[in-house]
Amino acid sequence: MLVTLARASLAGRRARTALAVVGVAVSAALLLDMVMLASGMRASFRELLDVRGFTIRLAPRGTLPFDTDARIDSAGAIMARLGANPDIVAVSPVLGGQLHVLGPGGGVTAVAIGINPAVQGDYTLRTGHDIAGPDQAVVSADLLAAAHARVGDTLDVAGGYDAQLRAVTRERRIVIAGTAHFIYTPANPKAMAMPLATLRAMTGAAGDPVSLFMLRLRAGADADSVQRWIERAIPRVSAVSTASALRQVDRRLSYFRQLAFILGSVSLTVGVLLVATLVTVSVNERLGEIAVMRAIGVSTRSIVAQVMLEGVAIMLAGATLGLGLGLVTAHYLNGILSQFPGLPAAIDFFLFQPRDAWVSLGLLALAGVLAGVYPAWRGASLPIAATLRDEAVA
Amino acid sequence: MSDAPLAVSARDLRRDYAMGDAPVHALQGVSLDVAAGDYAAIVGPSGCGKSTLLNLLGAIDRPTAGSVRIQGKPVESLSDREATRFRLLHIGFVFQRFYLMPALSAAENVELPMAEAGLSRAQRRARARELLRYVGLEARADHRPTQLSGGEQQRVAIARALANRPALLLCDEPTGELDAHTGAEIIALFERLNAGGTTIVVVTHDEELAAAARRVVHVKDGRILSDTRVR
Numbered sequence: 300m301l302v303t304l305a306r307a308s309l310a311g312r313r314a315r316t317a318l319a320v321v322g323v324a325v326s327a328a329l330l331l332d333m334v335m336l337a338s339g340m341r342a343s344f345r346e347l348l349d350v351r352g353f354t355i356r357l358a359p360r361g362t363l364p365f366d367t368d369a370r371i372d373s374a375g376a377i378m379a380r381l382g383a384n385p386d387i388v389a390v391s392p393v394l395g396g397q398l399h400v401l402g403p404g405g406g407v408t409a410v411a412i413g414i415n416p417a418v419q420g421d422y423t424l425r426t427g428h429d430i431a432g433p434d435q436a437v438v439s440a441d442l443l444a445a446a447h448a449r450v451g452d453t454l455d456v457a458g459g460y461d462a463q464l465r466a467v468t469r470e471r472r473i474v475i476a477g478t479a480h481f482i483y484t485p486a487n488p489k490a491m492a493m494p495l496a497t498l499r500a501m502t503g504a505a506g507d508p509v510s511l512f513m514l515r516l517r518a519g520a521d522a523d524s525v526q527r528w529i530e531r532a533i534p535r536v537s538a539v540s541t542a543s544a545l546r547q548v549d550r551r552l553s554y555f556r557q558l559a560f561i562l563g564s565v566s567l568t569v570g571v572l573l574v575a576t577l578v579t580v581s582v583n584e585r586l587g588e589i590a591v592m593r594a595i596g597v598s599t600r601s602i603v604a605q606v607m608l609e610g611v612a613i614m615l616a617g618a619t620l621g622l623g624l625g626l627v628t629a630h631y632l633n634g635i636l637s638q639f640p641g642l643p644a645a646i647d648f649f650l651f652q653p654r655d656a657w658v659s660l661g662l663l664a665l666a667g668v669l670a671g672v673y674p675a676w677r678g679a680s681l682p683i684a685a686t687l688r689d690e691a692v693a
Numbered sequence: 694m695s696d697a698p699l700a701v702s703a704r705d706l707r708r709d710y711a712m713g714d715a716p717v718h719a720l721q722g723v724s725l726d727v728a729a730g731d732y733a734a735i736v737g738p739s740g741c742g743k744s745t746l747l748n749l750l751g752a753i754d755r756p757t758a759g760s761v762r763i764q765g766k767p768v769e770s771l772s773d774r775e776a777t778r779f780r781l782l783h784i785g786f787v788f789q790r791f792y793l794m795p796a797l798s799a800a801e802n803v804e805l806p807m808a809e810a811g812l813s814r815a816q817r818r819a820r821a822r823e824l825l826r827y828v829g830l831e832a833r834a835d836h837r838p839t840q841l842s843g844g845e846q847q848r849v850a851i852a853r854a855l856a857n858r859p860a861l862l863l864c865d866e867p868t869g870e871l872d873a874h875t876g877a878e879i880i881a882l883f884e885r886l887n888a889g890g891t892t893i894v895v896v897t898h899d900e901e902l903a904a905a906a907r908r909v910v911h912v913k914d915g916r917i918l919s920d921t922r923v924r
């Protein structure tokens with residue numbers, strides 16, 4: 300009966316109810332996006348860092364653990380030192396650099412990473428073969444297209460450019476073994492991976508440098524104690540476990556989360572005010588009806604429940620609509636933000652997790668209850684006789 | 694009639710409405726006993742305090758002074774919540790303007806007080822059908838109030854008032870909005886109800902209605918002027 304009355308009250312003012320539902324949907328969409336933003340980046344960072352089972356990275360302090368511009372010298376010594384720890388089962392050195400793929404019309408500049416093909420966590424092979432010799436590379440689909448090449452082709456690649464002589468230097472012929480998806484590069488990269496020694500030679504780097512190391516640990520090893528061991532044994536690098544990287548990321552992203560929190564709260568508040576206004580108007584229109592119900596013995600509790608039900612119903616209808624709207628806008632915003640320079644394209648700013656939907660839905664249901672508090676109180680505390688009299692006079 | 698238990702009993706009722714400097718003394722010491730099974734009409738000029746008295750007798754409003762007992766129960770001892778429950782289970786109200794819930798069908802309107810009282814759906818359905826048959830509107834059970842004439846709406850309102858088998862039926866100008874012919878139907882309905890044992894107190898300007906009662910109470914300026922048993 301309560302449900303019937305609440306439904307009838309909403310259905311009786313169809314246009315108004317529809318407008319309120321759309322309004323709530325917009326605010327719910329924003330709320331969902333903000334909840335997704337607050338937790339999405341973190342979750343997608345974790346996925347990204349864990350993707351190939353490398354749980355510790357060695358990097359210069361203060362850099363994000365996939366920064367290929369960083370430099371660690373005398374990598375061989377570090378490798379040897381790391382080999383002494385039985386908890387470390389694999390070490391993947393990574394060197395970042397830039398190469399020029401020569402060709403008609405000036406060629407293409409490519410991001411290059413030097414790795415050990417046997418132990419690497421930077422790309423996944425898509426077509427062709429993995430690197431099997433010093434003069435082989437795997438390339439991204441975009442580089443392949445830009446160089447107008449195919450798997451199996453040979454590219455002329457230069458490591459340097461002498462501006463004085465206007466000539467490329469350290470040129471080498473590289474065979475495209477296959478194409479690969481590069482995990483840590485920005486969107487649509489022109490990227491290639493090759494053996495570490497090849498890239499060192501081509502970039503003319505002295506003193507066997509790398510940009511970072513990625514370490515895989517023995518199953519059951521304690522990442523924290525390995526991390527401490529490394530920092531003691533090799534003081535020039537900082538060891539970053541996935542957990543501590545996430546802490547770093549958290550710190551860097553706290554602005555985003557604050558922003559998300561504030562915008563989410565604002566949208567929730569707007570939703571509450573919207574619904575509170577609507578339900579108050581609807582209660583004001585029905586003061587006579589409510590007074591009659593009270594007179595014939597309907598309890599204040601039933602009146603309150605009926606009014607609250609109206610608020611919650613609008614909120615939930617809006618939330619359902621807003622869920623779809625929120626996912627669409629999140630997808631769109633993700634597209635924009637993934638162009639953010641310096642961040643891997645694989646990072647999702649808005650990552651949909653079912654938990655987020657439940658959190659948003661819960662908050663909105665609560666907001667519906669909150670929105671009903673004032674109008675419900677108004678309806679419940681009505682002076683019965685006086686209201687009936689006013690109603691009769693009106 | 695005098696040895697029947699009292700359905701409602703009012704002692705020295707006063708009701709002032711605060712109106713700034715000049716409060717309105719709507720009731721100025723009214724005492725009234727209505728025995729179970731009685732049928733009383735309260736008449737008097739407009740503004741003399743009839744509705745005020747009826748609201749006090751029905752525990753919708755509280756007196757400034759004096760006391761009301763319904764079926765021996767002092768109303769002033771009840772909390773708001775208890776008074777609400779008491780109205781639900783023991784008093785039926787009929788208003789001049791019917792005041793049905795526009796969103797509910799005739800049957801649902803009749804079921805409303807039963808739902809509030811916690812009756813099962815099946816019980817509600819059966820009793821609502823029985824009551825609508827009693828007031829001659831069984832065929833209109835699924836109609837909305839807007840699809841019914843004034844007289845039909847008032848009959849639905851009477852069925853609603855009877856839903857929880859109240860000891861006392863309180864009616865404020867129940868024929869006030871109806872033409873003579875429809876009014877006569879309502880009057881006949883009240884007589885049938887009273888003959889079946891329902892205690893009725895009706896406030897009215899309608900002489901036909903007043904003439905149908907067993908007793909006519911004359912109110913003027915917040916006081917009882919006369920109290921005449923007609924039959």
Ligand SMILES: Nc1ncnc2c1ncn2[C@@H]1O[C@H](COP(=O)(O)OP(=O)(O)OP(=O)(O)O)[C@@H](O)[C@H]1O
Pocket residue numbers: 684685688710711712717718719738739740741742743744745746
């Ligand atoms: N809520 C109120 N506030 C102020 N004055 C009121 C209120 N209710 C009633 N009154 C005053 O109390 C007096 C009695 O009112 P009441 O409604 O009981 O009269 P009534 O006999 O029912 O009149 P009518 O026949 O016109 O319905 C009137 O003077 C009225 O103006």
Ligand SMILES: [Mg+2]
Pocket residue numbers: 743744745865
């Ligand atoms: Mg009146």
